[in-house]
Amino acid sequence: MGLLVEGKWVDKWYDTKSTGGRFERTVTRFRNWITADGAPGPSGEGGFPAEAGRYHLYVSLACPWAHRTLIMRALKGLEEVISVSVVDPFMGGEGWVFADHAAHRSEGATTDSVLGKQRLYEVYLAADPAFSGRVTVPVLWDKTRGTIVSNESAEIIRMLNSAFAAFTEDRHDYYPPALAGEIDALNARVYDAVNNGVYKAGFATAQDAYEEAVTALFTELDALEARLEGRDWLLGEALTEADIRLFTTLIRFDPVYVGHFKCNIRRIFDYPNLSRYVKAFYALPGVKATVNLTHIKRHYYESHTTINPTGIVPVGPEVWWE
Numbered sequence: 001m002g003l004l005v006e007g008k009w010v011d012k013w014y015d016t017k018s019t020g021g022r023f024e025r026t027v028t029r030f031r032n033w034i035t036a037d038g039a040p041g042p043s044g045e046g047g048f049p050a051e052a053g054r055y056h057l058y059v060s061l062a063c064p065w066a067h068r069t070l071i072m073r074a075l076k077g078l079e080e081v082i083s084v085s086v087v088d089p090f091m092g093g094e095g096w097v098f099a100d101h102a103a104h105r106s107e108g109a110t111t112d113s114v115l116g117k118q119r120l121y122e123v124y125l126a127a128d129p130a131f132s133g134r135v136t137v138p139v140l141w142d143k144t145r146g147t148i149v150s151n152e153s154a155e156i157i158r159m160l161n162s163a164f165a166a167f168t169e170d171r172h173d174y175y176p177p178a179l180a181g182e183i184d185a186l187n188a189r190v191y192d193a194v195n196n197g198v199y200k201a202g203f204a205t206a207q208d209a210y211e212e213a214v215t216a217l218f219t220e221l222d223a224l225e226a227r228l229e230g231r232d233w234l235l236g237e238a239l240t241e242a243d244i245r246l247f248t249t250l251i252r253f254d255p256v257y258v259g260h261f262k263c264n265i266r267r268i269f270d271y272p273n274l275s276r277y278v279k280a281f282y283a284l285p286g287v288k289a290t291v292n293l294t295h296i297k298r299h300y301y302e303s304h305t306t307i308n309p310t311g312i313v314p315v316g317p318e319v320w321w322e
C-alpha cells in the first residue's frame with residue numbers, strides 16, 4: 001500500500017487524521033477517452049481512436065471498480081479486441097504487483113503482457129515518469145501511444161459501450177440517451193452510499209464516521225430493495241450501466257463487506273429482491289467468468305492489515321448466487 005510522489009514510490013496507508021477519521025477517495029488523473037474516430041471525448045485530449053488490439057486493461061479481479069470494466073468488456077463481446085492483465089490479489093508494500101512478482105502466486109493473476117513490468121506503479125511511471133498520486137486499477141493502456149488513456153472506471157465503461165460499435169455485434173446501449181438523466185442520478189446515490197459507502201464504513205477510524213457511513217449504506221440498500229420490487233433491473237426492463245455499477249459491490253457484500261468492513265446490519269441474502277437481482281445478473285452470459293471469489297476475499301482480508309492484522313481469510317459464506 002502506498003503512492004507515487006513525483007515519480008518515487010512511498011509506502012504509506014490512507015491518511016484519515018486530517019479528516020476526522022473519514023476516508024476520502026482521491027480524484028483520478030488520466031481522463032482521456034477512446035472514441036470511434038479519435039475525436040476528443042468529454043474530457044482530456046483526442047487521438048485515441050477505437051482499434052482492435054490497440055488497448056489493454058490492467059485490472060484486479062478483487063477490485064469492484066476494475067470489475068465494472070471487465071463486465072462491460074464481456075457484455076459487449078470485446079474480449080478479442082481489448083487485452084487484459086490481472087494483478088495479484090495481495091496489495092502490499094509495493095502496491096499492486098503482477099504474478100511474476102507475487103509472494104504467493106494466485107491462480108488467475110497474470111504477468112504484464114504489454115510492458116513486462118512487475119509492479120503497477122511502473123506502468124504509471126511509463127506514462128508519466130513524474131506521476132504523483134495513488135496507483136489504482138483499472139488502467140486503460142494505449143499500446144500505440146504508450147500511455148494511459150484513463151484510470152477512471154466510470155468513464156472506461158462508457159467508452160467500451162460507445163466507441164467500439166465497429167468491433168462488436170452487440171447493439172445494446174448500456175447508457176441510452178433517453179435514460180441518461182435517470183442513470184446519472186441513480187449512479188450518484190449508489191456511488192456515494194453503496195459503492196464508496198462500504199469503503200467509508202470499512203476504512204473509518206472514528207466511531208461516528210463509521211456509523212454515519214453504515215447507516216447511509218443500509219438506507220440506500222433498503223431503497224434499492226423497494227425499487228426492484230416487480231422490476232428486473234434498476235431502470236426497469238433495460239439493463240444499463242447502473243446495474244453493472246451496483247452488481248460489483250453487491251457480489252462482494254456478503255463475502256467481504258459484511259465481516260471485513262462491518263457492514264453487518266443485513267446481508268444481501270436477506271433482501272429478497274436484491275438477492276434475486278444478484279442471481280439474475282450473475283447468470284448473464286460472460287459475467288460468471290469475471291467473478292473470482294478467491295481474489296476478492298484474499299485481497300481485502302490479507303491486504304488491509306490495519307483492519308485484519310492476522311490476515312486470516314474466512315471460509316464462508318456459502319455461495320448462494322450460483
Ligand SMILES: N[C@@H](CCC(=O)N[C@@H](CS)C(=O)NCC(=O)O)C(=O)O
Nearest residue numbers: 063064065134135136137151152153
Ligand atoms: N475512481 C477509481 C477508483 C479505483 C480504485 O480506487 N481502485 C482501488 C482498488 S479497489 C485501488 O487500486 N486502490 C489502490 C490505492 O488506493 O492505492 C475508479 O473507479 O476507477
